Amino acid sequence: MMRRIIVCILLVALFFASAFGQTSAAHPDAEIKADPAAYSMLRDARQARYYFPESFQGFTATVVADENGKVARGDLDYSVRGSVDLDMKDDPGFEEEAWAVAEITAMIGRHLSQDLFKEYMGHPLTFGRDDHSPIGRLVLVNDLATKASLRIRDGRITGAERTVNGQRRIISVLEVEPIGEGRFLPHAFTVSYLDPRTGEIKRTEAYVTEYKRIDDVWFPFRHQMIRTEKGKITTHVIEFHKPRLRFSPPSQSGRLSQEGGPR
């Protein structure tokens, strides 16, 4: 009799544990009521951010990569299809090609993709509590996997936060570059990487990007990144010289007028 009672208690406990597990794992989308105003705010902010035109296919350029004093020069062929061909012919012993490729990919990627934006728009966007933050209103993406959120102020994205590959990344935009027609490019921003479990700061990166108008496209020709990590500071600089941009025929939509421009 006693054994039966114990078995019953165990079964009940297992049932509750399983039910609780299912509840925890369930995606909260079904319970969250999306706020149309949050979509509208994000859409407007997205439109104010300048991206390369859809017809942009890639570019070639001479690259100067400087990692804390180790300078290397070479040729780059970048394709939006995902290939980054970096040939440091002048520095065959260049050992730090990986960071240069990663940095170039990130630097150009910031001006390309609408994928992340599209991904966010697929979630039930809501506003966070209005905390009167100086960086604006909090828009919650309500994605359980990335816990992503954005900050929007005066129609511009001022901050973004998401957890990817076990790292919490917080981007804070310090200054934007007006390029005319009410559109902007990020000029100075920081990225903080935190341990999502402990909150410990793993590293921070501060960026300043400069742009030039080439073939009617605002192109990032130089960027400087200061990384703080493991008790030291490293400075990375990437410069593109003589960039030649490629576009898909026939139209080059999304071009901008000659108004405005970087300082």
Next chain:
Amino acid sequence: MRRTILYLNTILCLLCLTLFSIAALGQTTTTANQLGPEPSKADPKADPVAWNLLKETRETRYYFPPQFGGFTSDVVINDNGKIATAVINYDVGGGADLQFKGGEVDETSPWVLEAVLNIIRHRRSTDFESRDGRYPICFAEDDKAPAGRRVTVNDTMKSFYRIRDGRVTEVDRTIGGEHFIISVLEEVPAGQGRYLPRHFTVSYFDAKTGALTHTDTYMDEYQQVDGLWFPASERIVRAESGKVITRIIEFHNPQIRYSKEVKR
């Protein structure tokens, strides 16, 4: 019995040797793990070229004129969403007084006054010879960093500067248990070949462990008041203890005072 004593002695010797090795290794590890600048040489040889370079570079930084005597200004504070207004009264040689007029920022919060004083202290003209210039300044090893040549001050704060194109790009100091590095990302011209910092970051490390404790990234804006460049606003993005917060200080209607005598 004698054999046992001999055996015990050997063990004791081995133990002592092990303890000594551990202690020595511990000391070596501590030295290797110490962060930031290597300790100054006991008697470093001052390099006049380095001394002059730092002096000339410091002169390209914009400072208030030596007759600057103080100011009174309205300030608007936004501490990550908590807003307050206050009046600040600052006198060179007499300190600062911050009177909160209203809002949500805790009046006892020390960061506001600290931040304001920090802004003003960095704009006040200083006498190089009586500050960094009194130390035996020399060059550190040329590591060809994009941030420029490293100059060692050889002071008690283990200060280092990096200089590139005649401008300071990095300041590195250790005060007590805190090691911090200021990295200048961008400056704005202030006329007559002088510059003001616009974007810079300050990274704070535990001087013992090297752990990054927090980082502050700044964006400073300036306004011309009575012929001098006065701060208009400062935006600070702080990453610390699992969160990132933004603080803004704005200066409105600043009234500048000048004194006949130059105060330092």
